[in-house]
Amino acid sequence: MTRPLMTPVTLLTGFLGSGKTTLLQKLLTDPDMARAAVLINEFGEIGLDHQLLDRIDDNVVLMKSGCICCTVRGEVADALINLDEMRARGEIDFDRVVIETTGLADPYPVLQTLQAHPVLRSHFRSGGVLTTVDAVNAAAQMNHRAEAVRQIAAADRIVLTKTDLAGDVTDLRAALARVNPVARVVTSDMGASDILGDLDAVHSLIEPDACGTCGHHHDGDDHDHGHHHHHHDDTLGVVTFSLTVEHPLDWTDFGIWLTLLLHRYGDRIFRVKGILAIDGEDQPVAVHGVQHLVHAPVHMEHWPDGPRHSRLVFILEGIDPALIRRSFHAFMRLDDTTGAKAA
Known part of the structure; x- marks a missing residue:
């Protein structure tokens, strides 16, 4: 029985009626999920009684596929610790965890936990956030329910459901990109391996062209030293904002700046993702922050396609992007109009 050093935990979220349960049913029967442990609210909700192989205890069952299902009684942390202790005793085995949230749940507290x-x-480590979006009703939900917007903003991957009933989803895809320009969008009719594939991979943190989806506003005169984009959707109350810097950054200065920024404004920063060019490093460093917390940085093996520039994407609520830009340039000692390193 092989126990991974750090087990990835994937959060499955999405608004009421968006198809989380249907997607979970599909994922649980896929061979790629054979050694997964799944945390759900109630066994009856997923309708998999016919697939049960053995009941390990009142809250944990083993399915014919090899997947473990566990109901959450109380805190998610307690459920995860219980699973880990059972694995350590050799009672169960799993190599990944999927947590299904309720339709009205804010995903950020679980990520912070x-x-x-x-x-x-x-x-355990974060294995990414999978958000289901109802292609028929998403536009209304995004306009009227803050929970739906936060679930989309938290996503590393967005799964469009009910696309067979929705017709053209071009406008919806554009709206999703305005809320979360760094999430890859897939459809629920794809295979489980395509939906889950590389979800928690480092290179999926930010795509080279993600900054271009944040808007088309350039700061200052035309130059090639640094720039930013932002898009503010007044209807949704969300700002997507990006920074691109062509000069290598000082790692210590950047780390202090990001930590202070999230400590001060974390409640209004849904997430920040980026790939950085660091002084003295040939390979890029990937960074990822969620509200007040910063995940451990990861040294990537190679640069993605495109220019080898530092790129940061923020998803904000109620913060002027200019505030972040000014603080970043001041802390990193960059010229505020060109982005070049100040003398």
Whole structure:
């Protein structure tokens, strides 16, 4: 029985009626999920009684596919610790965890728990956020329900459901990109391996062209030293904002700046993702922050296609992007009009 050093935890979220349960049913029967542990609210909700192989205890069952299902009684942290202890005793085996949230749940507290809990952070790591979006009703939900917007903003991958009933989803895809320009959008009729594939991979943190989806506003005169884009959707109350810097950054200065920024404004920063060119490093460093927390940086093996520039994408609520730009340029000692390193 092989126990991974750090087990990835994938969060499955989405608004009421968006197809989370249907997608979960599909994922649980896929061979790629054979060694997964799934945290759900109630066994009856997923309708998989005919696939049960054995009941390990009141809250944990083993399915014919090899997948483990666990109901959450109380805190998610307690459920994860219980699973990890059962694995350590050799009672069960799993190599990944999927947590299904309720349709009205804010995903950020669970993400914060994974990162901040003193026990969980030693055994589990974030495996990405999978958000289901109802292609028929998403536009109305995004306009009227803050939970739906936050679930989309948190996503590393967005799964469009009911596309067979929705017709053309071009406008919806554009609206999703305005809220979350760094999430890859797939459809629920794809295979499980395509939906889950490389979800938590480092190179999926930010695509080279993600900054271009944030808007088309350039700061200052035309130059090739640094620029930013932002898009503000007044209807949704969300700002997507990007920074691109062509000069290598000082890692210590950047780390202090990001930590202070999230400490001060974390409640209004849904997430920040980026790939950085660092002084003295040939390969890029990937960074990822969620509200007040910063995940451990990851040294990537190679640069993605495109220019080898530092790129940061922010998803904000109620913050003027100019505030972040000014603080970044001041802290990193960059010229505020050109982005070049100040003398």
